[in-house]
Amino acid sequence: MAARHRTRWATGGAAVALALSAVLTGCSGDDTPADTASKAESAVASIASGASEAIESATAEAGRRLDDIQDGIDVKGDVKVGAPVAGSDGRVRAEVTVRNSDDSAHSFAVQVDFRSSGGDLVDTVIVTIDHVQAGESATATARSTHALSGDVRADVARAVRY
Template sequence: MAARHRTRWASAGTVLALALSAALTGCGGDDSPADTARKAESAVGSIASEASEAIESATAEAERRLDDIQGGIDVKDDVGIGPPVTGSDGRVRSEVTVRNTDDSTRSFAVQVDFRDSGGGLVDTVIVTVDHVQAGESATATARSTHDLSGDIRTDVARAVRY
């Protein structure tokens, strides 16, 4: 039986998009080019700060959700992740493979972190893989919540079997 899987996203991308929209709305009107430039510079700094806070918030939410799983067992060593691939939509994807070493059918929740070339966290998602038969493996796809550019790496931050 094939495992069913879902991807759940911690939505840092949504916060970033809203912050950008709000910041750019304030640029324009009767401002001089210098005023507009100063406002844009300020907006970029504000957006970067809000994006960082959104990533931290998303990570905390992912950790909380994994902690809330009743009867969950840490199985990070039973999970592998493939190389990240950027799609034509700008989203980065990695194949996640879970291996059920238990003697009964189990489900998995896997937190996948997306990191830039400097190791900075730029996104995080939770992928669920349901009903993996005993002794079997199943795959799912982790997909970034927003466009990512540059050299992106993915890693399994946590994995819980339940």
């Protein structure tokens, strides 16, 4: 899933550059600044729609994967995610901590959503943490599938214990 999602974003970024280039080079001397702005706005809206569809697709796939877990129990309240930190590669990482409140060992699957400062979903990933002993906690790192810019926060969207 991550490779397909990453490819969509890379394609989206190239498409933004191409669309803006086409809009800017397609302006004749007869175009007013309002015409140029309108064309650019339309191109960006079209690309943003494609990026939004890629995020929606990744989120739906994450949901399907969590729904496919046999005998899974919703344990979102037993999961915490730390403050996100951008690495030198631009990818954002956040520490995920799960607490096994059951009386036997279990594994966890956690969907972490990365959101912009405006609250827009910019990436989603699933982190698995295997064999957490009864009453114990364990950690893993959620890593964005591509470079993210600006202020990003990480939220636990779903968590399943199985």
